[in-house]
Amino acid sequence: MSDAISFDVYEVFVQLEPMSAHQHQFNVLASSPEMALELGYENFCRRTGAVSLWVVKRDAIHKWTQDNFSGKERLAKTYRTTEDYKYLKDKWRHYRENPMTQEGPRNGRTAD
Amino acid sequence: MEPTDSLQYQQFMERINRGDRIEAEDWMPDDYRQQLIRLISMHGISEIMGALPEKEWVPKAPTLFRKLAIMAKVQDEMGHGQLLIRVAEDLMAPLGKNREDLMEDLFTGRLKFHNVFHMATPTWADAGVIGWLVDGAAIITQGMSLSCSYGPYARALARIVEEEGFHIQHGESICMELAEGTPVQRQMLQESLERWWPALLMFFGPPEGNQLSTHQQKNLDYKIRSKTNEELRQKFLTKYVPRIRSLGLVIPDPTLSQDPVTKVWQYAQPDWTLFRQIVNNQGPRSQARLGLRQMSYQEGQWVRRVLAMTTPAAV
Ligand SMILES: [Fe+2]
Numbered sequence: 001m002s003d004a005i006s007f008d009v010y011e012v013f014v015q016l017e018p019m020s021a022h023q024h025q026f027n028v029l030a031s032s033p034e035m036a037l038e039l040g041y042e043n044f045c046r047r048t049g050a051v052s053l054w055v056v057k058r059d060a061i062h063k064w065t066q067d068n069f070s071g072k073e074r075l076a077k078t079y080r081t082t083e084d085y086k087y088l089k090d091k092w093r094h095y096r097e098n099p100m101t102q103e104g105p106r107n108g109r110t111a112d
Numbered sequence: 113m114e115p116t117d118s119l120q121y122q123q124f125m126e127r128i129n130r131g132d133r134i135e136a137e138d139w140m141p142d143d144y145r146q147q148l149i150r151l152i153s154m155h156g157i158s159e160i161m162g163a164l165p166e167k168e169w170v171p172k173a174p175t176l177f178r179k180l181a182i183m184a185k186v187q188d189e190m191g192h193g194q195l196l197i198r199v200a201e202d203l204m205a206p207l208g209k210n211r212e213d214l215m216e217d218l219f220t221g222r223l224k225f226h227n228v229f230h231m232a233t234p235t236w237a238d239a240g241v242i243g244w245l246v247d248g249a250a251i252i253t254q255g256m257s258l259s260c261s262y263g264p265y266a267r268a269l270a271r272i273v274e275e276e277g278f279h280i281q282h283g284e285s286i287c288m289e290l291a292e293g294t295p296v297q298r299q300m301l302q303e304s305l306e307r308w309w310p311a312l313l314m315f316f317g318p319p320e321g322n323q324l325s326t327h328q329q330k331n332l333d334y335k336i337r338s339k340t341n342e343e344l345r346q347k348f349l350t351k352y353v354p355r356i357r358s359l360g361l362v363i364p365d366p367t368l369s370q371d372p373v374t375k376v377w378q379y380a381q382p383d384w385t386l387f388r389q390i391v392n393n394q395g396p397r398s399q400a401r402l403g404l405r406q407m408s409y410q411e412g413q414w415v416r417r418v419l420a421m422t423t424p425a426a427v
């Protein structure tokens with residue numbers, strides 16, 4: 001047949017709770033965004049319900065995958081997490097029990 | 113096919129052996145793609161053809177509750193088909209093929225669907241046994257495939273397996289009601305089990321013996337699957353034989369036994385010649401169901417055309 005029917009692929013995102021992020025579910029093949037929304041709802045929300053449903057034409061998604069990340073994660077950047085600051089908890093506990101004077105810590109420096 | 117000593121191929125195999133998930137646009141060897149298309153298109157089309165035996169019971173379900181529940185299951189199966197056919201289409205795109213080619217292949221007999229969906233469903237007990245034991249068998253295969261190296265298939269299955277959990281309970285509930293019912297109802301259930309038993313054993317495919325087929329070996333090497341047909345069938349027997357017996361049902365195989373030490377089941381082999389006939393569309397209901405699928409595909413053609421006309425102009 002010469003008049004082959006061509007639809008588009010839409011990626012489907014569902015938000016389940018007002019405070020949750022839209023989560024990617026899967027994709028559907030549809031002739032229009034309206035049809036993609038109908039199919040997305042039927043396929044991915046019929047058990048769970050939803051507070052919001054997004055469909056995005058796959059072509060509109062720009063992406064990075066594993067290859068793009070290589071070389072970007074070489075350094076351990078613990079200062080981006082709270083990893084480096086765990087010692088603070090002990091310090092606070094210590095000074096609650098042994099408050100500093102106006103001159104600073106009572107015995108010079110605290111033991112770490 | 114790419115030479116297996118090419119750098120790309122070696123890097124691909126490193127990814128497979130590392131347990132990476134391969135994505136649709138990643139480089140993959142041709143035979144990996146072919147194996148996946150073969151497997152996933154057959155699985156997808158089987159979900160769709162698999163809705164037909166149960167669909168026959170929608171108008172005849174015994175209560176409104178049962179009618180609504182079986183309709184929901186039929187809808188789920190069509191949904192599974194939609195997900196899987198999308199996965200297959202993304203794999204077929206570089207070959208210039210789409211779902212229309214899959215439907216064409218189904219009608220010409222090139223694309224097969226699972227043996228169980230060629231069988232007749234003469235009684236309401238068959239609707240129950242399909243949910244309980246056919247979906248039960250399917251979840252054993254699909255559970256294995258959750259670890260498939262191809263990411264989109266594994267993700268589709270994660271959704272599907274969740275819904276299969278509902279299907280099995282839906283089937284159990286029908287079977288339990290019949291098992292607790294009148295002698296006539298119990299008899300209906302027993303006869304249905306007898307009808308389905310060989311088909312259930314066939315579901316996992318012929319036993320490999322010591323020799324894996326080339327397809328099977330490739331699928332294992334590529335981590336598309338991780339167990340053999342026989343391993344899956346043994347799992348099924350271990351899980352379901354005690355349950356079937358606990359309802360006082362008699363499995364139509366006097367030789368069925370489990371080795372107390374090795375735990376391996378001995379069972380009468382189903383007729384594997386008959387299996388080949390069935391999957392080649394010569395089963396009891398093959399032609400009727402293919403006919404129905406083809407008719408609704410043709411009669412729906414104008415709807416797809418009209419929908420295609422509503423496509424907004426390309427941005
Ligand atoms: Fe299914």
Ligand SMILES: [Fe+2]
Nearest residue numbers: 189247276279
């Ligand atoms: Fe199912």
